[in-house]
Amino acid sequence: MRRFEFRLASVLSWRQLQLEMEQARLESLFAELRRIGARLAGLEAEKNACARAVLGREAVAGAELSALEEYLKHAARRRDALLAESAACERRIAEQRRRVLEAERNTRLLERLKERRLAEWRSGNDRELEALATESFLAHWTRES
Numbered sequence: 001m002r003r004f005e006f007r008l009a010s011v012l013s014w015r016q017l018q019l020e021m022e023q024a025r026l027e028s029l030f031a032e033l034r035r036i037g038a039r040l041a042g043l044e045a046e047k048n049a050c051a052r053a054v055l056g057r058e059a060v061a062g063a064e065l066s067a068l069e070e071y072l073k074h075a076a077r078r079r080d081a082l083l084a085e086s087a088a089c090e091r092r093i094a095e096q097r098r099r100v101l102e103a104e105r106n107t108r109l110l111e112r113l114k115e116r117r118l119a120e121w122r123s124g125n126d127r128e129l130e131a132l133a134t135e136s137f138l139a140h141w142t143r144e145s
Helices: 009-053 061-142
Strands: none
Touching: 009 061
16 A cells, blocks of 8 residues: 655645745734834833923923934934834735735635545545455455355
């Protein structure tokens, strides 16, 4: 009896590797989005701390208020840039999710084909074993007769 051999095993292996690489890229994009979120949160905390430090005192000089205003403008520009970066990252995530789904679909297709071929092989193997058992029984029976 011959053993089961899936002729597309190397293709299936390649598809599985491709799927793993696409999933790793997606995880990398999620990590990038988390870093952007952390930078946004840090910027917001820094902005609030500066505002509290200047406005929390009783006497505030005009130069300090002017400097705070400039800093808040800078922080707003930086926040807008980070939000744009975040939106671009989310678009890349959406595209990468599409790639992961496509890679999963391709992999599942080959896995189902392998399962079908294996079921066919088992069925043929079972028929072959049954035929051998029948021949063995008949040979044994004829010898005893």
